[in-house]
Amino acid sequence: METLIELSQKMPKTELHLHIEGTFEPEQMFAIAQRNKVSLKYNTVEELKAAYQFTNLQDFLDLYYQGMSVLLHEVDFYDLTMAYLKKVHSENVVHVEIFFDPQGHLSRGVSFETQIKGIYNALKDAETQWGMTSKLIMSFLRHLSEESAFETLELAKPYLNWIDAVGLDSSEVGHPPEKFLNVFEASKKLGLKVTAHAGEEGPPDYVWQAIEQIGVDRIDHGNRALEDDKLINEIKQRNLTLTVCPLSNLKLCVVDDMKDHPIKRMLALNLHATVNSDDPAYFGGYMNDNYQSLIKNTKITKEELFQLAKNGILGSWMADQQKEHHLKELNTLFA
Template sequence: MSDLAAYVAGLPKAELHLHIEGTLEPEQMFEFAKRNGVAIPYASVEEVRAAYNFSNLQDFLDIYYAGAEVLRTQQDFHDLAIAYFDRAAADGVVHAEIMFDPQTHTDRGIAFATVIEGLLSAQAEAESKHGMTSRLIMCFLRHLSEEDAFATLAQAEPWLDRITAIGLDSSEIGHPPEKFARVYAAARAKGLKLVAHAGEEGPPDYVWQALDLLEVDRIDHGNRSLEDAALTRQLAEQSMTLTVCPLSNLKLCVIGDLADHPIDRMLDLGLSATINSDDPAYFGGYVAENYSAVAEARGLDRAALATLARNSLEGSFLPEGDKAARLAQLEDYLAQQ
């Protein structure tokens, strides 16, 4: 392990933008397909990996939803999540806020309870095993209707005390945040935190909508905010956390090369940017690999990496006391370097 990789792996950090279905490694896809008797359109792990060549978000989503077909039982969701938590712990993640897409599963007949109970049991195991805290973010699929989102919010009612936030993901273009303003208002009234994907492929206006109409607590991605100077100033003034995903940006052609990634520009502009892995099984790296890859490509020094880790903890939905304890853990690490 290089000095940079060792430093990054040791940094106590939070991961705030992680789709648990996007951690489905090809080996797991075959394992779950076999035990559930599900046919998949690939002959080998290598063939699956070869399919991970995307030109845009929709290319990825097509294979992402196909992969989710193998997830059928509570044990599947538990095994999927604990495998992620194990990898995250090795990457120095001390707190994870994981997104899940219930509509991806309920629309094919999987009970909401099956999904969430598997995730909850994995969270408990990760805390016991690694001392890692975690939170759940329930995402609505934006290509589906507002009515479907309201139905999902109703299904979640028995578990709302164990769901921290709602999110908005899937196909961004043509599905502006304003489409879900009423659902977000209902979730806010129930005490849930609010996040939304905006400004990945969608225009800066989608970020404005997320801020002004959805009244989000955090922006997922947000890269295209930099095209609008007034928006950038607003995000900085609000200390709005942006959950940036460098390897995802590269894999989905949001950027042409990691050398062009705007992460350091975001920091220079006073934005509360963080580093996350998004859908790491599909995009070529978990969170530490995202830190290391963008650090090498952009020449980020250790102070910048520490700022990114600090931003992740400060931008988390942990209670203030727990947040302070995690930040102290980070400062202790930095003092020893």
């Protein structure tokens, strides 16, 4: 009989919560920095790797934005995206929905066109080569103003046929979803889906705001929603998917020990929890690593493993026909 870890590796997976800038492996960051003659604070790959040890969200974000600084040309965005896609293709990820942070690059003088062309071309090449499907989510940085988000949305308009949704990320505490109410409203009118990081470090109230004021189609993280029974019921009633990131939660001390990760409780409550890697280069692992950690530490069962994979397919924004195809594969494997 196959072990659960083997099953988790073989099963078709979707990744619904992934920041492309968070897939920057130290070796690639160093190589692109040298190619573009950008100086990093670190003299060797080893020094850079040592910096990937941090204790909170802000320490991580400081390094994350420094890593961004080496991305200058279309080919850099292409190479970064393609390296991630190759990696997850090898792990049987069949569909990805990735975030990118245009404001973090625009502030450095890198045009919107340069960014999106590099990322989009890699996504299309992955579809041609392996049949991997994708959606692209443009994220607004919540520590910046809503005015800045509106300026970014304006720049995105010529590329709306390449963008499927908008998100909200960066430092959560002190930057509630309601701060971006108007720009989300404008995004919806353009036909874009909306999602927001809520309830990672921020309180349950931020999840309420994301649901009631923003009207999100999905919740990124959502861990702290479990502190509010009424909120749990609201999420269930609205049939909202939670894009949970186990290793990220551990690395950023959202949970102190993987044994205590709330994903089993989410499933027991019939919440549509999914497994994702968030920023895998920084947080200790890609999709298979996240599943393996859950299997080893939380003792999830075969039924729970199946449910997580199924939730990932159903909670994605891919076409119904594709969902049916992958569900059939999943059912066959687990049968």
